[in-house]
Amino acid sequence: MKIVIADDHAMVRSGFSMILNFQDDIEVIGAAADGIEAYAMVAKRRPDILIMDLSMPPGESGLIATGKIKEDYPDTKILILTMHDDEEYLFHVLKNGASGYVLKSAPDEELLLAIRTIYEGGTYIHPKMATSLVREFIKKDKTASTEDLFELLSKRELEILPLIAKGYGNKEIAERLFISVKTVEAHKSKIMEKLNLKSRPELVEYALKKKLLDF
Amino acid sequence: MKIVIADDHAMVRSGFSMILNFQDDIEVIGAAADGIEAYAMVAKRRPDILIMDLSMPPGESGLIATGKIKEDYPDTKILILTMHDDEEYLFHVLKNGASGYVLKSAPDEELLLAIRTIYEGGTYIHPKMATSLVREFIKKDKTASTEDLFELLSKRELEILPLIAKGYGNKEIAERLFISVKTVEAHKSKIMEKLNLKSRPELVEYALKKKLLDF
């Protein structure tokens, strides 16, 4: 596979080139000293993988370059190689389309593993960095205890609550459930009483937190 | 650090015990053959780390045991060791409180690295497994293009849309923005016209997808 290295330190570039070229399946076909050069190099050589240092001050930051390159040349996988074990970077970089994140302090084997992983379409995140990713994931997904819900609300109420939250009118709900509008209103009152909600927005928020809004 | 190993294969247990006890900083203080035994062992010995095989058929699945143990003994870190490189498992296991996920096919060094990482409070996910995690993360965070929004809707409309979606009544919105109810109605009409929405639920859905509902 063909690789381009982008790093503002010449020594780092040649060092990694040595290591990589020593591999049978890897060929370093270019190098760049900043984000702009990296973009140009990718445009010219079309590598399979671009290894990019995040902190390249002069031309353009590696982060921005990552976004641009990924947008124009999505086939080139981007592996971020950095000395920051900062969580913030990880998020931004992933959102900008990078496929991997390896610390410069990692052993050579890890770099090679990362390269081969993303070459095959995978994503390589330095395991320790996964912490923040997992935390975010759990946070976004585990808001709902769901348990307390089923204990408090009846079947009917549990059926009506999401509909209200989704913005359906009482009439629509009534038609959908083949009951009277008045009944829907009664249920709604009961729900709000049980859950100690006193306004529609609170109800929407509640439903949202309990993941009842699945459009 | 003190470790308990849970695996239904005796050979696996002794094998790993050998490897781990060979380390200066690790001491295997117990073993279990199923989820129930694992729970009891954790209750008795209070290890720093529990290494758990996911697929233990007889007593109780490792997954469920993980949840129970984590709930009652949150100080014990749980490292999942499995042969499944299945995405589904990863999610469930993380939600149930595991701190690490390592494949049985991984080299010993990786296991040791994982143990030490989670002992220090980190989270270790096998890098290749990060793929699905990242995918989910990006999906949950990048649903909104947000761009098209700001082009279509005016400032005021962009201010009102979320309020409607959140369930606020026209009157409340009017009071909050110091404008007339009639004006709110007008804006609402404009919004629905521009976005081709014809009902309140559609509007809520739209707002939700654009991440405008941030309670």
Place this chain on the structure above:
DNA sequence: ATAGTCCCGCGGGAAATCCCTTGATTCCGC
């Protein structure tokens, strides 16, 4: 400059809908 367009704000009035209180039925567990 003038006309066109968009954003913002406001209003009337009629019909539909929502909100709140009250009450009837049924079913369940004690």
Place this chain on the structure above:
DNA sequence: GCGGAATCAAGGGATTTCCCGCGGGACTAT
């Protein structure tokens, strides 16, 4: 059999919705 909850429902006042229309300010193209 009796309290309690679930389900259903009506009456009446408050609110929203939907149809209209009005005017001022900003920006643009002619």
